Amino acid sequence: MIPVLVFGLxxxxxxxxxxxxxxxxxxxxxxxxxxxxxxxxxxxxITWRFSxxxxxxxxxxxxxLWLIVLTAGTLAVPRRxxxxxxxxxxxxxIGLAIVAGLLCVIYLPVVREHLRATPHGAWDAWAxxxxxxxxxxxxxxxxxxxxxxxxxxxxxxxxxxLPATVARAGCSIRPRPP
Amino acid sequence: MAAxxxxxxxxxxxxxxxxxxxxxxxDALLRSYLSVAPVLPPDARVGFLPVxxxxxxxxxxxxxxxxxxxxxxxxxxxxxxxxxxxGPGAPPAVDEDARLVGFELILVSDGGVRVYRRRP
Numbered sequence: 001m002i003p004v005l006v007f008g009l010x011x012x013x014x015x016x017x018x019x020x021x022x023x024x025x026x027x028x029x030x031x032x033x034x035x036x037x038x039x040x041x042x043x044x045x046i047t048w049r050f051s052x053x054x055x056x057x058x059x060x061x062x063x064x065l066w067l068i069v070l071t072a073g074t075l076a077v078p079r080r081x082x083x084x085x086x087x088x089x090x091x092x093x094i095g096l097a098i099v100a101g102l103l104c105v106i107y108l109p110v111v112r113e114h115l116r117a118t119p120h121g122a123w124d125a126w127a128x129x130x131x132x133x134x135x136x137x138x139x140x141x142x143x144x145x146x147x148x149x150x151x152x153x154x155x156x157x158x159x160x161x162l163p164a165t166v167a168r169a170g171c172s173i174r175p176r177p178p
Numbered sequence: 179m180a181a182x183x184x185x186x187x188x189x190x191x192x193x194x195x196x197x198x199x200x201x202x203x204x205d206a207l208l209r210s211y212l213s214v215a216p217v218l219p220p221d222a223r224v225g226f227l228p229v230x231x232x233x234x235x236x237x238x239x240x241x242x243x244x245x246x247x248x249x250x251x252x253x254x255x256x257x258x259x260x261x262x263x264x265g266p267g268a269p270p271a272v273d274e275d276a277r278l279v280g281f282e283l284i285l286v287s288d289g290g291v292r293v294y295r296r297r298p
Contacts, residue, residue, distance in 0.1 A: 106186065120204060126245040138249030139220055150223075150253040152246070 006172045009066035011037030016073035041066070042164035049136060049143050056169045062172060088172050128154050141176035191276055207239060209290030210266040211246035217293060218261055219287055225262035225294075226252045229272055239265040262294040 015033035024032065041062070047057050107122060119128050131154055133148030147156045205275055218224055226243055228236035243263065244252040253259055255276050267290040273283060281294035 029259055031255075103186070120208065120245070123241075126204070131241075131245050132246055134245070134248035139287075142220060142249035145251045146271065148236045148251045150251050150255065153241075154244070 003169075004149050005063045006065075006169055008039070009070060010041045010062060013037070013066050013070040013073055014040065016070060016077055019073075019077045019079070025093070027097065031152070038165055039161060042168060045168040046136070046164045054073055054138060055139065058168075071072055093178050128158060129162050130166055132156075132158075132160070132163035133170060136160070136163055136167035137171045188213050194265070202218045202239075204242065206289070207266060208246045209288060210291050211243050211263070213289060214263060214285060214291050215247055215285040218247060218287075220249055222252045223253055223259045224255070225256040225259040225277065226254050227262060227264045227272060227275060229265045229268040229278060236265070254272075260296045264290075265269050266290045266293040268292045 011033050015029060015034070015035035020031045021029070021032075044065070045058065045062075048061075049055075053061075118125075121130060131151075132146050136143050138145075145151075153170055184292055197276065224247060228238055228239055230236050230239065240252070240254060243265070247263075250262075262278060264279055266287075271294060272278070280297055282297050283292060284295045285293040287293070
């Protein structure tokens with residue numbers, strides 16, 4: 001249930017607000033909603049931590065914030081007409097969606113097998129991305145240490161989108177004791 | 179298209195057969211470091227002493243120590259550290275290492291990770 005809230009609410013909120021962009025077809029809007037629904041909460045999380053917000057408070061604030069954004073979008077953005085949406089979702093698109101869905105189903109066991117074999121990921125995961133995420137999800141000002149000179153080998157100049165996404169999910173879904 | 183289909187088929191067949199090998203080294207190392215985490219404050223800087231001559235393994239043990247002990251900073255250079263840990267399986271002779279002058283041994287974990295604290 002919590003993962004659904006963590007990832008589902010921002011994606012749904014983005015999907016609703018993207019109705020304001022009339023040139024987007026349904027599948028484009030869905031793709032953009034996933035993109036924004038992952039990226040924007042990560043930016044919010046980083047901003048929250050950098051401005052001194054605690055992990056514990058964020059755990060409560062996050063679903064509340066995205067519920068408000070979703071509700072505001074539902075009330076403020078008018079629905080598209082059904083005919084227009086159907087026209088935007090043509091036969092070719094449905095075929096593409098079926099192929100994409102099949103590929104996802106086929107790849108599920110591949111993903112499951114890799115998660116079993118390497119629960120912490122491969123070298124780059126624990127040396128760079130998940131390592132940075134652990135700092136960003138740490139207590140108090142622990143995130144500052146993520147940029148310590150002693151960690152230069154872990155490419156401290158790399159962008160924070162991925163680690164922030166992992167940190168946000170980690171602190172909301174499965175908090176880790178320090 | 180054929181290449182995509184072939185790579186897809188390869189990945190599916192191998193995953194169904196459980197062909198992705200689990201890496202026991204990573205899990206074992208992480209468990210060793212996590213066992214000493216409770217005696218290290220979350221905001222501590224911790225010196226790190228690799229105890230293997232193999233440079234690849236030394237790098238791996240260092241990176242995994244940092245990953246397991248984050249948000250503590252694990253420093254090979256021992257800059258401003260009040261605590262230090264070794265890699266797993268460290269022999270008692272490592273206590274005599276020049277970098278540990280002024281430190282005292284406070285814990286040896288089941289996995290052989292030795293933890294030191296700077297003497298007051």
